[in-house]
Amino acid sequence: MSVTPQASGAASERTGLRVTYDGVVYPAEEIARGAAYELFSADEATGFEWAPRPGTTWPWRRFVHVTEVTEVQGGNEPAEEPEAPLLVPLHRNRSWSSVHQLSQQPAAADDPTLAAVRGSATVRRGTRMVKVLTGRQLAGYVRGWLPHGFCYREHDIAHLRTPAGLAVLRGDGTSGREGTDIGYALRWRAADPGDFDAPVGETYRGLLALPPRDRLGPPVLGTGFVPSSAQLIPEFVTRDFADLPMPANASLLAYTAEGTEVVLYTYQAEQRGWLRMVGPQWRHLLAAVPGLSPDQEYVPTGDVPRSTQLVGSYAGGEYEAVADLPGGFRVLAMTRAARFPVDSVARRLRYARWRGVPCLVLREEAGWLRLRLCRPDPDAVVDTGAQCHERGVYETWAPAPEVTDDQVVDLSYLV
Incomplete structure (x- = not known):
């Protein structure tokens, strides 16, 4: 509310x-x-x-x-298990400011103290994750985009309640220079901790080497923390920069200059669409969202090609599933009687290689494949001609006959 x-x-x-x-x-x-x-x-x-x-x-x-x-x-008892806090070991020779300075230095990525701090920020099933959006991106999610790329635990950024405060988390390259009177975000619950990575170590070293002309948003430091002069915020990426299936009851939010959080839409999994939640007093917050009518009660995502989905087994059959957290996973069905808890569940996605570069296949159109780079680096960007769409996310088109190692992979979750 x-x-x-x-x-x-x-x-x-x-x-x-x-x-x-x-x-x-x-x-x-x-x-x-x-x-x-x-x-x-x-x-x-x-x-x-x-x-x-x-x-x-x-x-x-x-x-x-x-x-x-x-x-x-005078606080209330928490209704659910609290998130693991970020633990910073401080002593007389290591202050908070010194740890923060380390977090902003790519050369300190392997520092054991910094690694211990970063390791204390964990994601579990049901953790609320947040991705800060522009108005254009919010319109994309309403029309069917799925969670992907850089994101954050709500627990770590809950104090950033204004558009100006949230600007440090934007990955579109504008740093909040326009539209600072309203901030937007997507919030959802993590289905599995294996869906997320800390952007640290050799796996993500290529992101650090990308020149400014080939990237959007702030640089990736390789320490696992947001580039900021004042904040110590751990950041995450979806593993391989893949899309994640949208869970039931995900929310699209707006933040006003006064620090008010407004729930604009919630995701209705069975109807594959977004239900508007705001009344007339808040509909002006949607005026900056291109192509979206503030008076539209329900926005279906339509037949948008989906690069990933949850699949579950029940009574020996395979069905499309939905994460309905914190409760668990169930069969995606319109009628309540058919929403059985699944016996097993996996995230299904499609991998391939083009010109030797590992990619995710997002969709296929007229003999061409839309690809997203799994491990962006300067050579991969040049070899594929991939364009940066937001911080860390690089996509390109490739002729289907040139793509190799095309395969569908199921990543199993624990039920």
Whole structure:
């Protein structure tokens, strides 16, 4: 449920939630099940922004991550298992700032302390993942795109609630220079930890070598952290930059300049489409999305070719499946009576090679294959003529007869 700024302050007054930050106790509102907090203050304080709300006596506010607070009073018990926090081993010779500096240095990618910090950020089944989008990208997802490329755990970025704050996570090369009054994002639950990689090590070394003319977005550091002067945020990529099947109840979100999160659409797996969730007061947030009518209640993805799908077995037969998390996996069926839990499940996708470069096959049209590079590097980009569509994602067309090692692969999940 989306909460307006006015309601947020009032809710804090009712609940009595108090958070200690920098030695001071502030009234607060919980964000993302306690991953972050919105703090309120009656007086101006360092880092707080003027954001008066009708009906509240606290005109100043600030968003902080849970790791920045020292005590929480009046909070609720978590309804589900919390995510593993990012653990930073600090001592008198290694401060937070020194660890952050290491995270921004590609030469420090093999530092054992940095590796330990990065290794503490884990993805499990049901982890909420977030991909920050432009208006153009949001329109693409509404029309049938699937999650792919760079993404983040919601737990690590819950304090970034404004378009300006989210700009550091954009991968389109604009860094939020336009349309900064609204931010967009896709949020979904991870179906399996094996679907995600940390972009570190030899496997992703080629990304570091790509020159600025051949990439979009900020450079990949190879440390597994977002390039940022102030944030220590672990980043992930979908394994091989592959598309992931869209799980049930994924959400497309908007963030206003005041820090309000608004759920624009939720994914209806059986209908293969997006159900609009916003009322008239929020439909202006869709004005910047090209080709999308704010008054359209339901947007089907249609017959968009799908580069990947979940397949499950039930009673000896094979069926298309859907991840309905945190519950599990079931047969994709229109009627509730046929939505059986599957006995086994796998993600099916198609691999091939073109000019010796490993690729994913996204679709086939008139004897041509749309390919996405699994391991982008300068040589692969030159050899295939691939174009960068967003940070780390390189695609090209290839004549089908020239493609080799074309094969469909099933990657099994534990049920």
